[in-house]
Amino acid sequence: MKKLLILASLLVLSASTALAAKTPKMFTEMDADNNGQVDVQEWMTAEKKKAEDAGKKYNEKQSMKRMGRKDANGDNMISADEFIAARKSMDSGDKAKKKKKD
Ligand SMILES: [Ca+2]
Numbered sequence: 510m511k512k513l514l515i516l517a518s519l520l521v522l523s524a525s526t527a528l529a530a531k532t533p534k535m536f537t538e539m540d541a542d543n544n545g546q547v548d549v550q551e552w553m554t555a556e557k558k559k560a561e562d563a564g565k566k567y568n569e570k571q572s573m574k575r576m577g578r579k580d581a582n583g584d585n586m587i588s589a590d591e592f593i594a595a596r597k598s599m600d601s602g603d604k605a606k607k608k609k610k611d
Pocket residue numbers: 540541542543544545546547548551
């Protein structure tokens with residue numbers, strides 16, 4: 510019985526580790542307070558830094574647009590799930606996304 514319990518908890522442990530590993534580094538870096546959501550402030554800070562690093566001027570309007578595209582449920586925060594989903598839809602091409610737009 511005990512062995513089974515240990516096995517079960519091991520399974521849970523490895524499952525949660527796998528889940529955590531799935532969160533992209535880019536997301537965890539943006540999530541400054543580590544609450545699992547990237548809010549507007551965190552997004553803008555990250556985008557500004559990205560623009561500066563690339564020697565570009567930061568465009569707030571476009572930056573907000575990019576965030577809106579990732580924020581699937583419109584709560585002004587990007588969850589890890591939304592971030593991953595947005596990346597996936599980018600990978601699978603823009604055609605489906607354009608259709609979904611309205
Ligand atoms: Ca956060």
